[in-house]
Amino acid sequence: MRQFLVLGHDAPTDPGINLNDLPGSAGRLDLLCRCVTSGLLHSHGIREESEVRAILQDAVTVRFEGSSIRQLHPDERSTAARFVGALEDAQDAIGHIEVRSSPGISVSRLDLESNLEAIDTPIVQLHPDGEPLADWEPSADVTFVLSDHHPFTEEEERVLSDYGDKRLSIGPVAVHANQAITVVHNYLDTDGYTEYH
Amino acid sequence: MRQFLVLGHDAPTDPGINLNDLPGSAGRLDLLCRCVTSGLLHSHGIREESEVRAILQDAVTVRFEGSSIRQLHPDERSTAARFVGALEDAQDAIGHIEVRSSPGISVSRLDLESNLEAIDTPIVQLHPDGEPLADWEPSADVTFVLSDHHPFTEEEERVLSDYGDKRLSIGPVAVHANQAITVVHNYLDTDGYTEYH
Numbered sequence: 446m447r448q449f450l451v452l453g454h455d456a457p458t459d460p461g462i463n464l465n466d467l468p469g470s471a472g473r474l475d476l477l478c479r480c481v482t483s484g485l486l487h488s489h490g491i492r493e494e495s496e497v498r499a500i501l502q503d504a505v506t507v508r509f510e511g512s513s514i515r516q517l518h519p520d521e522r523s524t525a526a527r528f529v530g531a532l533e534d535a536q537d538a539i540g541h542i543e544v545r546s547s548p549g550i551s552v553s554r555l556d557l558e559s560n561l562e563a564i565d566t567p568i569v570q571l572h573p574d575g576e577p578l579a580d581w582e583p584s585a586d587v588t589f590v591l592s593d594h595h596p597f598t599e600e601e602e603r604v605l606s607d608y609g610d611k612r613l614s615i616g617p618v619a620v621h622a623n624q625a626i627t628v629v630h631n632y633l634d635t636d637g638y639t640e641y642h
Numbered sequence: 643m644r645q646f647l648v649l650g651h652d653a654p655t656d657p658g659i660n661l662n663d664l665p666g667s668a669g670r671l672d673l674l675c676r677c678v679t680s681g682l683l684h685s686h687g688i689r690e691e692s693e694v695r696a697i698l699q700d701a702v703t704v705r706f707e708g709s710s711i712r713q714l715h716p717d718e719r720s721t722a723a724r725f726v727g728a729l730e731d732a733q734d735a736i737g738h739i740e741v742r743s744s745p746g747i748s749v750s751r752l753d754l755e756s757n758l759e760a761i762d763t764p765i766v767q768l769h770p771d772g773e774p775l776a777d778w779e780p781s782a783d784v785t786f787v788l789s790d791h792h793p794f795t796e797e798e799e800r801v802l803s804d805y806g807d808k809r810l811s812i813g814p815v816a817v818h819a820n821q822a823i824t825v826v827h828n829y830l831d832t833d834g835y836t837e838y839h
Contacts, residue, residue: 475717488816520672
């Protein structure tokens with residue numbers, strides 16, 4: 446399974462979200478929505494083998510599973526509405542116990558460290574200073590950790606140095622988190638590309 | 643210059659757009675907005691050497707220039723508002739004469755064929771059945787033509803066979819137009835990647 450874990454440092458943990466102001470009062474929720482759709486959608490379909498976890502302010506995790514999600518559309522606004530639904534259900538989540546919000550969407554009170562502890566695939570940090578992605582031997586089961594428009598905090602770097610297996614960079618131009626997810630998917634999709642054609 | 647020309651088959655040519663319903667009544671304008679931001683934005687900045695042309699219903703072209711655009715944000719809604727502004731100015735555009743809507747945004751009544759006629763770079767069609775991108779020798783000045791969620795029409799294929807130099811595919815998994823733009827940027831960015839590191 447390909448998994449993407451995105452840190453939303455300013456993202457709301459309260460469901461009172463103004464869908465008309467995702468980049469402003471909703472704490473750049475637009476960015477997390479694009480990460481969800483970049484992670485789970487290809488043309489006319491869902492990447493069933495993929496999963497996206499958005500960690501909001503290191504306090505609430507919303508998990509989107511490609512294998513079971515329904516009615517995920519590519520636009521930001523409808524995806525933001527799915528976050529609202531999950532955050533409404535977050536009040537029922539106690540400790541690390543996950544609550545199913547709707548098919549393929551779950552919410553929990555896991556922080557970054559608890560997420561990484563629970564993940565049993567290799568963990569790769571996507572970072573501008575990492576080794577080139579092209580030098581990496583792709584793995585079918587892998588979790589990529591990305592930060593939003595803010596750099597990783599010192600505490601996140603510490604946790605990632607404990608749990609992470611590798612730091613990779615997708616190229617010399619630093620791009621948005623959702624763009625990095627798209628590049629990683631393409632890199633994994635094209636492994637064996639010659640055989641495909 | 644890297645240029646991306648996207649065909650929006652259902653996109654509105656009238657400025658009466660509901661910003662709360664981009665995928666519905668606004669004819670998948672969300673998709674074109676993502677193409678503009680994927681084409682022109684990287685992390686914390688603008689790709690000054692890039693340009694995006696959105697052709698709406700083969701009747702109106704809105705051109706976004708990275709070299710001069712101001713206040714372009716990554717979210718769909720604010721980018722859609724830029725389309726509204728351009729379409730309001732489109733009524734002043736007569737024939738092929740371009741009207742400057744705001745810095746870096748122009749509008750004209752050019753169709754696909756007139757656009758391709760005016761473009762002096764090699765023209766590459768991005769198509770699921772094209773040759774692998776990885777087999778292509780990158781060119782610094784190039785125009786990529788992409789379709790939205792609909793396949794190219796027969797007429798578009800005819801025009802592209804007249805003006806296009808090549809058909810390329812970014813991989814075995816067909817992706818959204820904006821995702822393809824991101825992959826192409828990364829492919830061109832990483833040419834010479836080893837030297838960069």
